[in-house]
Amino acid sequence: MIKKVIFFTITFFVVNSCSQSEDHQNNCSDRNPEFELVINELTQTFKDASDLKTWPKNYCDATYKVIYEKANKALSLIKKDECNGDFIENLTQLSNQAKGMIQQCPNFENNSFPGGQLSNKYLRADMSLWGAQFNMLRSPSYSSTKFMQLPPVKDTKVFQPFEVIKDCSGFYCTEMVVLPIGNYFIGGTTEQHQALNVDSYRVAWESPRHQVKIGKSFAISKTEVTVDQYAEFVRETNRKEAKGALGFTGQPQISDPEFPMYHENLSWRNPGFPQKGDFPVTCVTRKDAEDYAAWLSSKTGAKYRLPTEAEWEYAAKAGSNTAFFWGDNVNDACGYAAVYDESTDAATGYQFIKVNCNDGAAYTASVGSFKPNNWGLYDVTGNAREFVADAWEDSYNTGPYNELPRTLGVSQFPVLRGGGWDYMPQNIRTSYRSAYYSWLIRSNMWGFRLVRELNT
Known part of the structure; x- marks a missing residue:
């Protein structure tokens, strides 16, 4: 029963929104040009992998190794401050995900889970999701909430x-x-x-x-x-x-x-x-x-x-x-x-x-x-x-x-x-x-x- x-x-509730004022946009967009180049390379990798309808042999391993390398390089180039906090979190998660996927690629190649989540259509979707995520993070209207x-x-x-x-x-x-x-x-x-x-x-x-x-x-x-x-x-x-x-x-x-x-x-x-x-x-x-x-x-x-x-x-x-x-x-x-x-x-x-x-x-x-x-x-x-x-x-x-x-x-x-x-x-x-x-x-x-x- x-x-x-x-x-x-009843408690006090505080939201600290990192607003996108003009000054904030300028500060956040003032990133290392080399960092921006690496992010461009990452987003192109996402697009290429998403557009490729059938991944050939070893493409999974090669692609996630590139993503792992680029994510870590971007992390080494970005300024570690509050303004870049969401970029840092996403790049860290992307790096760790790519590392985990490198271990899973043999299962993908062998079709170990037929009809399951480790299939071409899901991995292509992963690439589309990451591409959309970085497009959002780079948008001038983006703001983070803490x-x-x-x-x-x-x-x-x-x-x-x-x-x-x-x-x-x-x-x-x-x-x-x-x-x-x-x-x-x-x-x-x-x-x-x-x-x-x-x-x-x-x-x-x-x-x-x-x-x-x-x-x-x-x-x-x-x-x-x-x-x-x-x-x-x-x-x-x-x-x-x-x-x-x-x-x-x-x-x-x-x-x-x-x-x-x-x-x-x-x-x-x-x-x-x-x-x-x-x-x-x-x-x-x-x-x-x-x-x-x-x-x-x-x-x-x-x-x-x-x-x-x-x-x-x-x-x-x-x-x-x-x-x-x-x-x-x-x-x-x-x-x-x-x-x-x-x-x-x-x-x-x-x-x-x-x-x-x-x-x-x-x-x-x-x-x-x-x-x-x-x-x-x-x-x-x-x-x-x-x-x-x-x-x-x-x-x-x-x-x-x-x-x-x-x-x-x-x-x-x-x-x-x-x-x-x-x-x-x-x-x-x-x-x-x-x-x-x-x-x-x-x-x-x-x-x-x-x-x-x-x-x-």
Whole structure:
């Protein structure tokens, strides 16, 4: 039985916007000419790789080595000051991503994940995303926003398991469910993998199945962050965004391995399908989600962040040991989630393997439209897939064994959990996990929900 209490925390909120006044533009544009040359070379590399429909043998390795070299050279040439902070962060992330991709290129060459994320259309999209990002950073109208990191306010009460809390009366504050400490098994079972014919590489990603101990209670949002909530964040912070996001197209284009996944016109405002303000926000990056959490923390005084993988699966399973939080029958999904069903198949023409029911939502739907899991959480599978905090590791060989995020993998390969509105049966299981090989990855399939730390 979920008990509900609403409490309010008022705190001082500070945003320091690095505005683009004339003086600021002149100072920021007064960079080493050699640096500007290197950035031009980088953006040309992105364009060439994006335009090349089929990458020949060894092109992946050669391209990411050039990117790694150029990113590091640019870092050595740029002045280390606040004005260049966003450039420095992006170049650092690009360098680390390229380093990780050099290790992945043999898997690309060998088609180790057939039909998966390490394919030509996704890597070309990565190049388009980085090209758009540097175009944004170099725009005269670009401004960066910083948040004052205030220590979280100490909670004045002890929260009870499954209590519902809310930090403010504003619409941007969502209801959070307090989850207790406990144990569960992370990963899917052999029977579940066989029943849904799960791809062998996806089985490896969620193996070995093992017990996780959640030793610290936390609160997690009942629903995914909505379009209206994200819009308020953008409005208050004057946040800028690069063009484009990833999305599928219908047949016959989707069957062509050379079809472009990147679409310049897609954004969180226009995901390529109709949406309302209470639909989950999509077409955002993990960095966008992290910055949203920092903004909400600064407004409320509580500590918000992305969930870890261990926290996410614990919350999603809600004490269940079945393939889906509602049971093992995938065709019951339409009462619980917006997934790739008959309505989505008819609307998109993707011709994916579908769930044999009709959930009434061809794309995303209002958050909380479907039945929740046993702990009162909505849309933990379906609707929008969700970013988590961990660095990517391609198995559970190193854990997690507790609620903490894993950090030894490649943090520039964002990890996502839960299925999305266009995800087929094997990929809406609560144990399904994967990563995408771009720090800037964003798609009309993916969004996020937040964890609130309990500071007692």
